[in-house]
Amino acid sequence: MKSRYLRDLLIAGVLLAAALLLFMAVRGRQVSGAEAVVMVDGEEQGRYPLAIAGTFPLNGGSNVLVIENGEAWVSEADCPDKVCMHMGKISRNGEFIACLPNRLIVSIEGGEDSGADART
Amino acid sequence: MKAKKITTMALATALCMVLSFVESQIPAFVAIPGVKVGLANIAVIFAMYRLGWKEAAVVSLIRVLLVSLLFGSFASMFYSLAGAVLSLVGMGILKKTGKFTEIIVSVAGGILHNIGQIVMAGILLGTDVLRYYLPLLLISGTIAGVVVGVASAILIRRVPE
Known part of the structure; x- marks a missing residue:
């Protein structure tokens, strides 16, 4: 039971990292x-x-x-x-x-x- | 049994209203529309796990109506409605797979709520804000979703049946 929550937190962490990368990619292009x-x-x-x-x-x-x-x-x-x-x-x-x-x-x-x- | 269900739904709706009010008192820490914690979703997820999807949908839609009338505007109702519907559908599907805990269901709800709002804003304002906001709303939706998901999981376990 506990491990499912840990796994889901991990999935959320990966999702967050992906969103941050996307954010930086979009940001970088708009500096111009x-x-x-x-x-x-x-x-x-x-x-x-x-x-x-x-x-x-x-x-x-x-x-x-x-x-x-x-x-x-x-x-x-x-x-x-x-x-x-x-x-x-x-x-x-x-x-x-x-x-x-x-x-x-x-x-x-x-x-x-x-x-x-x-x-x- | 039926009376108990109605009472629980009323309780969840009242909780939604209180949480929405609490959230409206928190000053926006980012000057971007759509970035917020979505505390009211705690009560919606509670209703979804305790009663079912339909009941949670009713709670959520009543909340959108009441909150817009009390603290928002007519325009804000359309944004909230789009977010709430998309979020309900997404959370329902993820919960039904039975593979995820409240955390992922809530994260999906948070992200989809943001996407629904911004798509509606794009339609109503006729702008292409979606492209620029999406990454930011993914970030805020994920963080808020985890917070709400953990709170929901605790609530579902602590409140007696």
Whole structure:
């Protein structure tokens, strides 16, 4: 009886190792693309590759980041001034969007330099 | 006998609700949708081993409905439903083979729950997030599945028939 549980834990361990390998393989290939780096209070909260479209709640839902067609922008914010929503779309190295009430900054890293078209 | 079954199902459903609430109070440690422990699955697996697949399915689906109404949104119900159905089917098949313990059944449930949610998100949002998230959700689903599986195994043994 006990040994079946040990065996199943072992199977789960092998599964986990396989998943980790897959994760690293996928990660490695995405280093070439630009990423939207999200900082809250100066601490990095996450990196979102511009090549992957999606809608991402940030900072516990205070802001919403949208990535589409290789560009990132903030579509929703719970602050009164909505400055970040009006900062437009960013896609090139060094460009950023800031939401000061929520101490949130989204910046682009790892892509091509400003001036060149960074779309993939 | 029938009353006892209904009582056990109600107990499992109540346990689901409490565990879902406890989990909703844990701050997300990874800023990625779908990455969570899935504590409520402990009660679903308990129902599956104690009562059967159909009863566990009822408990799980009632949980999805109630949790979405109480702590979630209309959209979150679709994600949860897709995850719950896929997870129930997978866990049922693995349990039926009789070859695995609660641990593997739970790991499959965790992974399939994640896959169901992300596929539904992909359909509803029209994005290809699946490709990028899948490895991460496999990792989180496996770890969470082991935790839930061990807890379920203990629960099934400790709670008197």
